[in-house]
Amino acid sequence: DTGVSQDPRHKITKRGQNVTFRCDPISEHNRLYWYRQTLGQGPEFLTYFQNEAQLEKSRLLSDRFSAERPKGSFSTLEIQRTEQGDSAMYLCASSPKTGGDASTDTQYFGPGTRLTVL
Amino acid sequence: QKEVEQNSGPLSVPEGAIASLNCTYSDRVSQSFFWYRQYSGKSPELIMSIYSNGDKEDGRFTAQLNKASQYVSLLIRDSQPSDSATYLCAVNKVDYKLSFGAGTTVTVRA
Numbered sequence: 001d002t003g004v005s006q007d008p009r010h011k012i013t014k015r016g017q018n019v020t021f022r023c024d025p026i027s028e029h030n031r032l033y034w035y036r037q038t039l040g041q042g043p044e045f046l047t048y049f050q051n052e053a054q055l056e057k058s059r060l061l062s063d064r065f066s067a068e069r070p071k072g073s074f075s076t077l078e079i080q081r082t083e084q085g086d087s088a089m090y091l092c093a094s095s096p097k098t099g100g101d102a103s104t105d106t107q108y109f110g111p112g113t114r115l116t117v118l
Numbered sequence: 119q120k121e122v123e124q125n126s127g128p129l130s131v132p133e134g135a136i137a138s139l140n141c142t143y144s145d146r147v148s149q150s151f152f153w154y155r156q157y158s159g160k161s162p163e164l165i166m167s168i169y170s171n172g173d174k175e176d177g178r179f180t181a182q183l184n185k186a187s188q189y190v191s192l193l194i195r196d197s198q199p200s201d202s203a204t205y206l207c208a209v210n211k212v213d214y215k216l217s218f219g220a221g222t223t224v225t226v227r228a
Contacts, residue, residue, distance in 0.1 A: 033215065041216025042122070042206050043162065091161055093216075094154065103149045105210050112161040 002026075004110030013082055013117045021113045025094030032075050033107060034067055035091040036060065042094045043091055043111050049075060082117045090113050122209050124219035135226050137192050137194040141207030141219055144188070150210035151183055151190045155203045156221065162206055166192065197226045 005024045013019050025032045030051050035043035047057045047067070051072040061067075064082075069075040080088055091109040125140045133167075150169055154162035166183040168174045168190065180193040190209075194201055204221040211217070 031214070035216075040220065042208075042220050043216070045215040045217070049213060088159075095214075105214060106152070106164065106167055107216060108160045108164060109154075 004092055004108055006110040006113050007092075008113055009111060010116075012118065014118050015082060015084060017082055018078065018080045019115065020076055021090055021092075021115075022076050023073060023092030023110060024074045025095075026091070028106060029094035029096050029108075030072070031095045031107075032069055033093040034077050035093065036073070037089045037091055037112075038087075046077075047064050048087060054103050075098075079115075082115075084117045087115055087117045121145060121217040122207055122219040124205075124207050124222050125144075126222070127204075128223040128225055130157075130225045130227060132157070133197060133199060133226055135197050137197050137224050137226070138200065138209075139192040139194075139205050139224070141190045141192075142188055143190070143207075143209045143217075145209070145211055145217075146185075146188065148188075148209045148211050151181070152208040152210070152216070153179075153181060153192045154191075154206040154208060154218075156206055157203045159176050199226050199228055202209050202226050 007022045033048040034046040038042040050067040064080045067077045089112045091112045094108045095107045122143050131137045153166040155165050156162045166181040168183045174181045176224045182191045204223045206221045207219040209215040
């Protein structure tokens with residue numbers, strides 16, 4: 001079990017550029033979540049997938065944001081036309097979520113991708 | 119009203135003392151409760167989960183849940199300098215996304 005991995009770990013971009021982040025969940029975890037965290041705040045939910053299906057998107061996820069999980073394994077989060085307000089840590093988490101056992105709700109986080117928009 | 123609120127920090131405790139962290143949540147349908155530890159510049163690391171009323175102990179950590187009062191707490195016994203971090207309370211509702219508090223920063227002074 002190698003844990004949740006994210007790539008890249010750091011990204012610096014200029015305003016207006018597009019960026020894409022990748023997340024590889026823990027093997028056999030069927031739920032994958034994206035969160036965003038700014039300094040001094042807790043993570044905020046962005047979206048989540050059950051296998052390849054995107055089940056919910058937060059209103060924080062503007063039209064410039066898109067997420068995919070095409071084969072139910074890794075996921076990508078793309079931000080188009082980045083703005084300085086997009087600067088944050090983007091966190092990915094996964095959980096096994098198999099049936100009604102609440103313990104399978106437990107989410108494990110990757111190391112995050114820190115985005116800086118200049 | 120915020121969904122999850124934590125006692126404002128920072129909390130400074132001497133080494134070997136007990137650190138007490140509190141969290142309240144607004145949605146009564148919440149089912150699962152978690153404490154994550156986050157070191158500066160790092161991602162959240164799960165340290166405790168609790169699902170039913172009462173206490174749950176894991177090493178030096180004890181989580182307490184009171185659903186009637188919509189309250190969850192974390193006690194850290196015999197605090198060590200390595201416990202210095204921000205502690206995040208998270209609540210999971212039926213739609214499975216976590217709602218986090220803003221965190222409480224704990225500093226253990228030697």
